[in-house]
Amino acid sequence: MNNYLKQFQNKNKLAFVVGGHGVIGKEICKALLSSGCKVIAIDIKSKKNSLLKKKFYNHYLDCSKLQTLKNNVDKLIKKFGTPKIFINCSYPKSHDWSKNSFKEITVKSYKYNIDVHLNSFVWLAKYIADSMKKKKIKGSIIQLSSIYGVVAQDLSIYKGTKMKESMTYSVIKGGINNLTKQMASYYGEYQIRCNTLCPGGIQEKNHNPKFLKNYKNKVPLKRFCKATDVAASALFLASDASSYITGSMIMVDGGWTII
DSSP states (O other): OOHHHHTTOOTTOEEEEETTTSHHHHHHHHHHHHTTOEEEEEESSOOOOTTOOTTEEEEEOOTTOHHHHHHHHHHHHHHHOOOSEEEEOOOOOOTTGGGOSTTTOOHHHHHHHIIIIIIHHHHHHHHHHHHHHHTTOOOEEEEEOOGGGTSOOOGGGGTTSSOOOOHHHHHHHHHHHHHHHHHHHHHGGGTOEEEEEEEOOBOOTTOOHHHHHHHHHHSTTOSOBOHHHHHHHHHHHHSGGGTTOOSOEEEESTTGGGO
């Protein structure tokens, strides 16, 4: 194996994947396992070892409980150790998430979603980075954001559907992007890299046909983002192949944000 290929290997590195049973999270777990990682899939969903792999473990965590989050992270680290790779691709949200449009949103729903999504991303990343710093681990922290943390939502793609814009989503994802830059600046001297992945719309089975057409027409590559596209990018940021990349927002969007 030449030196370039070796840089993409993560043999025996410990990786935490928050949201590890989601559409994107599961693919990220597969990608990390394929590179040699020991992977801990952290999720609120209760599932058995669905990947049927050695070096793959499940751990329950409710990100919405901010008051107990530090204690739960400490227990996680005590059980498995401090990770060298930390990836958060969770998507916590309220039961009325679909009503977070400008017309329907309430202060209560807005505050709740900021807490369970943005603030859980903030504190989980900080707790893990502080543990890496304390134990002198040269780690990689990867946060899942979105194209809508960089540009505004294009409302034209919702025409002919019942889909609506989200006031809260852009605030959350923009906050995650700026958190990453700030963390990269602070933790850089400890050789802890922090980056964000900003995917475009993820391909799913239940998309409205009109929305599918509207969306694809705007993307230069004329297709949706696949979970495997995001997983491959996460694998790159997790590996030594990206050892000089920190504070970056990597667009996995088929060219959406260039237009």
